[in-house]
């Protein structure tokens with residue numbers, strides 16, 4: 001199987017090739033059992049499409065507007081050494097001799113399933129039996145996901161931190177169908193290089209020309225090399241026994257239940273070692289970042305109560321605070337530069353707590369046409385107000401700690417209420433983005449803010465009703481109610 005010519009992409013209409021996906025008029029939908037793998041597949045396919053097409057901005061705009069023909073795809077393939085995309089070597093570098101490797105069940109490659117011995121593996125949300133066996137086609141997306149999206153800590157001492165830092169959020173453009181989604185996340189090589197301002201970096205894949213040294217300097221890593229940057233030597237044990245793949249749902253004549261790995265010893269600029277060694281951050285195109293005094297960091301989900309709306313503007317516009325500068329991912333800037341319109345925003349990633357994955361983010365935001373900065377700033381004002389309302393709700397609920405009950409008991413009540421607000425606010429902000437092109441903006445902001453305030457008050461009143469027979473708690477909540485009333489003063 002070769003990833004640039006053969007059928008390995010699982011869709012609801014069967015397995016297809018990258019060429020079929022990019023050149024056919026059929027509206028394919030990906031079929032993967034886990035949203036995490038679905039997201040990794042979008043990243044992998046857009047990266048493969050970049051390597052094949054190597055478009056400049058104008059060509060990419062043409063593909064997005066007029067599509068791509070099978071002849072164009074074949075012509076592009078003529079300039080590529082296909083052997084590096086063969087299943088036996090794609091993203092697999094040779095193991096050094098004499099080093100001790102680590103083996104694990106394939107289950108370990110799906111986040112949120114704990115089958116290891118990590119002490120802090122709590123609150124996991126997928127069951128081991130959900131992913132026991134996979135087909136050889138799916139090994140590639142799991143391998144890509146391991147390198148780009150999974151934190152090294154999840155593998156304990158045998159874990160490595162990849163070029164994106166692990167646990168980073170991804171922002172992607174969601175087009176009107178799968179084909180335009182992959183094309184809209186394909187990287188315009190001229191634009192990427194002009195933004196980077198680096199002459200002649202190494203563009204060989206790491207399984208073609210291995211990494212050397214202890215520090216993996218960003219300025220030496222070209223686009224092709226960085227898009228598929230390795231952090232592990234990896235191999236999969238392929239059995240000649242048929243299976244029904246737990247990841248794509250298709251039958252296969254071969255199956256995989258285990259993999260072997262050995263981590264790379266050097267450090268990318270995504271780690272402290274790398275930063276200290278001046279490796280610098282490699283500008284991964286799907287990764288929003290925060291620049292601080294200590295260096296550049298990928299934006300990560302905070303904790304499992306966090307919802308993506310809380311940082312919304314930092315994914316789509318540069319945002320400066322006293323201590324940091326948030327930069328949207330390259331792919332977002334490129335999308336604006338392309339001026340093709342019609343794209344929405346997909347935010348995805350894992351929510352990690354040390355060595356555990358406690359949740360996943362997979363949010364789609366409908367966006368105004370052309371992502372007009374002025375309109376997005378208006379949305380940001382509502383988000384700021386929504387966060388102020390959240391603070392007031394939190395302060396009001398804090399009064400419960402004076403009721404004389406066990407701190408953990410009160411924390412539990414508070415955290416349930418706060419999560420309810422944060423999660424419902426997500427829906428209000430998403431709706432606001434849908435309406436921002438259609439409704440007069442002042443009215444719209446007013447309405448969204450009113451909904452956020454009502455949300456906070458409704459949650460609070462429900463709590464007061466719940467504890468009306470508990471005099472001590474009820475009295476504390478009544479004191480807090482006065483604090484909560486300050487939300488009426490919050491303006492957009």
Ligand SMILES: [Zn+2]
Nearest residue numbers: 135138245248
């Ligand atoms: Zn499969």
